[in-house]
Each structure stands twice: as C-alpha cells, then as structure tokens.
Amino acid sequence: MKAVYFAWVRERIGKAEEEIDPPPQVATVADLIAWLSARDEGYAHAFENPKTIRAALDRAHVKPQTRIAGAREIAFFPPMTGG
C-alpha cells in the first residue's frame, strides 16, 4: 500500500510518500503506527505521541482501531488547522 505523510509528520519522517508492505499481523491503523515507529528515529519521532496523529484510509478519516486490510492508501498527519 501507499503511505503518505503531511505537515510535521512528513518532515519528521523525511519523505512525503512511500510504498509499504506491512506483514499480515499488522491489522489496524494503530498496529501500523507501531510497526512504522520501529523503523528508525524519524518514524519514532513522528509517531511519539499517537494522540496527535490523525489517519485517513483511501482519503477518509479513520480511527486507530480501524482495520487496514484492502486499503490502497493510508495517510498520517497532525490535527488539521485549515479554515
């Protein structure tokens, strides 16, 4: 699946998007955050406070417990500050 990152999540990870291939036991959004966090310091820094992370699956907001199976694109970003 494609992972995309925005705002300071993007800056901390150091890239705007990438292809990821999580193992089957990574079932939910929260699992994926934990899996990515273990990659390196940048990911760990980006996801250090899960309460400040929002996620979208195929361009719709989702909760940490949402299952990721079947999704083509997952996005991680901080709380929104538009308007």
Place this chain on the structure above:
Amino acid sequence: MDVRVQREDFDAAAESRRLTEGRADVGAVVTFVGLCRDEGGALAALEIEHYPGMAEEEIARVVAEAQARWPLIGVSIVHRYGEIRPGEQIVLVATASTHRGAAFAAAEFLMDYMKTRAPFWKRARRADGAIEGWVGAKDADDASAARWDSA
C-alpha cells in the same frame, strides 16, 4: 454545490452572484470569508499545505451533512493553499437558502466542520524571518464543531 481547492485568490462577490444567477427562489445568501491576519505585525505569511484529493472529498462530505440538516439551494466553498500573506483571503463559504436562518446556520456549521475535518495545515513564517512552525490545532475549534453534535 461547488467545492474548489486552489492556489489562486477568489472573488467573493462573484461566488455569491453565481448562487443566485438566473433564479428567483433564493431569499438569503450568507458569505463568509476567512482572512490571514498579521498577528500584530509578527506574521509575514502562512504556508498552507493540503492533501490533494482528500481535501475536496472531505469538504464535499461536510457539505452533504449541511445539506441533510438545512434546506440549502446552493453552497460554494473555496479553500486556498500555498503562501498567503496578511490581508489575503484564505477560505470562502457561501450558502443560499429561501430563508436566512438556514443560510446563516449552515455557513457557520460548514466553517466549524471544515476547520476540524478538512485536511489542511498552516505553517507560520514570522516577520523577523524565522519559521515559527506548524500552527497547532485549537481546542476551541473542536468545541465549536462539537456543539453541532447536540444541535
């Protein structure tokens, strides 16, 4: 319904006119424009980042919720991204209805929900040249959006 996410500025009067053009059933148009303020001279510019595709889709979902709550004849939303300087326009919400109550309420609902749900992020650049960093989400905005849950 017209939802646009663009770098360019917009003409609020033209957007408002488009909602009433060629029809005689509109009794009220409410137009809201959000502007970039200079924070007492401290702010040089805002950089607004967005999630292309989702921004338009999420705004459209918010508009659909407004249409389910109020009898709206038309809705127009424009949200800008990129560099925006103090005094420039950031966002437009225009609503048209037969009566003012629905137009006023829907415009406020749309702004409240957009602020907490539409994927945009602001970064501040200060007048002294420093990058202040990403603007934090405000609890007050969450509270403004949440009050519609019980309305």
